[in-house]
Amino acid sequence: MRVPAELVAQMRNGPTRPQLEAVAHTLSYDGTIMGETMSGKPATLRKWASVTVPTLVMVGGASPAFFHHGTQTLVGILPNAQHRLLAGQDHSPADDVLAPALKAFFLS
Incomplete structure (x- = not known):
């Protein structure tokens, strides 16, 4: 891994x-x-460029830099992706922060 x-x-x-x-x-x-x-080979992510379903790509604001880089790369590849930064969160966001973000995405 x-x-x-x-x-x-x-x-x-x-x-x-x-x-x-x-x-x-x-x-x-x-x-x-x-x-x-x-x-660390983001070019392999290009296979996902044909996924047109709206996608929410989230990262915790307190997550390591590689998570931020990865989410930005994915958002740049997926044609209908939205990026959401969860301020103050890490790789395991709190339910009370994650749930509103998901609700807003699914209701939009």
């Missing part, structure tokens, strides 16, 4: 380890779906 060693150590010792272990069997699916996009 190309996760840096220091992050793996944090995940091993972190409070979310049980949740990560519960979904570990799905990682091969992530790799299959994401393909080379996980290796």
